[in-house]
Amino acid sequence: MANVLRNSAKFGFSGVLSQLSIHSRHGRECVSPCFSLQQRNNSTSPKIKVDLDSSTGVAVLRMQSPPVNSLSLDFLTEFCINLEKLEMDRSCRGLIITSTLSKVFSAGLDIMEMYGKSPERCGEFWKAVQEMWLKLYGSNMVTMAAINGSSPAGGCLMSLGCDYRIMADNPRYSIGLNETQLGIVAPFWFKDTLVNTVGNRAAELSLELGLLYSAPDALKIGLVDQLVPEDQVLSTAQDTMSKWLAVPDHARQIDQCVISVCIYYINTSPLPPDHARQIDQCVISVCI
């Protein structure tokens, strides 16, 4: 989502990446200054594979961490580093997230990260979860989830951080913030994102009962935007992306920013004064 949001994220949320970053010549954070522009956004690692098509400006990020793309601290760190690299690359305007695994998009937070760990380690883990969400939600790129399998809990959150959600039309695949069923409480910002997507009452029922929705039911309440046959999830995302990229970037980004400000205020109170000023300025400068 929007630029101003993303920039301001530097103030409040140094997160897992802060130690790695130095300031680039653009005044933005940069993970490593020695990446060459050509290669840096086509990376492969044990957990995540990124392909950027420079002709379209669209990157596909494939999660490939068997058995179920669990969101461990390692996974999240790698995910965020890749996101940040793409964000820095001005040739990249759109991002599609999908999975290489059969039947699963992501099974969500790695429960082992919360079991028998020190409070410090737990805190580090939750910071990384929040970092993932903020980087997705605050991205300047158009972000789409190509959900080609089940996507419970943290997997659902990842989808909710994107601008658009396309899911495989398979009733055996399910999606939802089902943390409550496991005795875990979804934090404030999980809730905010869900309410903004499906409305208050559906979110209420969903969270209190920890509901998982089949793909068709998820479409019905608006948790995903579109269902397509399983083998067309990625291609549909690519087609849809080209329509989104036809919209002037700066207006779309500021719109996203205007819409997301409410959520953002809740999560970064007190808001860095620079951030409020930037939003005001950008709105005013476009309006007048």
Add this chain to the structure above:
Amino acid sequence: MANVLRNSAKFGFSGVLSQLSIHSRHGRECVSPCFSLQQRNNSTSPKIKVDLDSSTGVAVLRMQSPPVNSLSLDFLTEFCINLEKLEMDRSCRGLIITSTLSKVFSAGLDIMEMYGKSPERCGEFWKAVQEMWLKLYGSNMVTMAAINGSSPAGGCLMSLGCDYRIMADNPRYSIGLNETQLGIVAPFWFKDTLVNTVGNRAAELSLELGLLYSAPDALKIGLVDQLVPEDQVLSTAQDTMSKWLAVPDHARQIDQCVISVCIYYINTSPLPPDHARQIDQCVISVCI
């Protein structure tokens, strides 16, 4: 709904029950210290009958005040006392509210309480209305309205304070916040509850025109969650309750609390500092 909400209610809303209460050994308010655990939650009065099934942990509260279960000051006081007793009883986890009268759940606020009365008496009455809503909305129990008849105005508000609403599938039964038709303005918190349930636009039309919805129309806009044949309203509520009670209590309660905080802030400004801290703590302690 949630525990933290309920406890904090002690700060801001002493209401009709404050004179009756002393502190029990659990540090909670208790209406009377001499109730025995076995009998105290199966009570019968002229207006309200409560049956607690200790094997399931589910209480059924039957309103039986002819002709139309009007919410008078007396009725509300009795209603709140019963609610508080159930809330104190750790064996009670679920509450179903229904009516013994034919064709009516509750006709809402007793209009005679607002006609030709002193401001003090009016204030006392409205405090009791608010107390009813806060006790329901802030309850730790799973609360369900088994709406086996018409339920205008205050009767609708009572239903909206519950976690789930099942209504008799009879188009002659109606429900809605129709105060405007009577020249009465629904207070802020009536509006908040309605918006949270049916969304802003439906609430807007509903309140500005004082609309009453037939049971099928109420289902369509989400004012009730489910319609069933009239003779199955209570049994369906009991079946549904058992599904809700299968969800871990503490996670569901905190989820409810997280969701309801927005409404609550509006109604208790300034929020007792202890309350904010308790919510923060519970969210943090579960997350980390």
Add this chain to the structure above:
Amino acid sequence: MANVLRNSAKFGFSGVLSQLSIHSRHGRECVSPCFSLQQRNNSTSPKIKVDLDSSTGVAVLRMQSPPVNSLSLDFLTEFCINLEKLEMDRSCRGLIITSTLSKVFSAGLDIMEMYGKSPERCGEFWKAVQEMWLKLYGSNMVTMAAINGSSPAGGCLMSLGCDYRIMADNPRYSIGLNETQLGIVAPFWFKDTLVNTVGNRAAELSLELGLLYSAPDALKIGLVDQLVPEDQVLSTAQDTMSKWLAVPDHARQIDQCVISVCIYYINTSPLPPDHARQIDQCVISVCI
């Protein structure tokens, strides 16, 4: 919409009309003290024609500025003056806005007002846009848009400021806040109004992509309330108006005010203390 809102508009938003106004004998603003009661609300100008039927208390405001009822500074000023005159006239309780042009309600803001103009002139123009919205949204009258043609951007905003929207059932007519497509960002308050009408997610997609909806699609997401054959748009508005006017004015107005307060707070921070007090008083005085 509501009275208290309208009155308070005097504090924060002096706008284009402030130089013209003096205080009338009712303590309200009055554009000109020499208008006679009989004639002042049946006016014709190059751009706008107003007919008030004193038997029903309903005025019809016809926009007649070819080719497409563009909202120029001149048009908006005239529009606001007419609105203010009707608002002052106690015999006028309802307002229907429609167009005399074929196929178009209003094409929205006059883009020439934002191109190559000084910042001062731009500021003046945007103040007039905001004034239009505030006068409509804060009106005491029941306001209805009889949308007998396409209504993009500012034309859609004008409709959203009304209490009810009836549109011609013609799939070639479109409506929506499509500013983003033009590289223009819809201000905060455009967004707020849209979210309140169609919900957050539909507003998000709508604004980020700058979507225009055909009449049937607009009905589907709730952007308009009703579709009728093109030749029945005005008559249906008149029928619907008579139902709205059957509701007690003061309760409906305060309901509107209670609902709109959230939007209003956002747009007038800090809120004039008198305004907050007035709302509190009116709610309290009706409740107790």
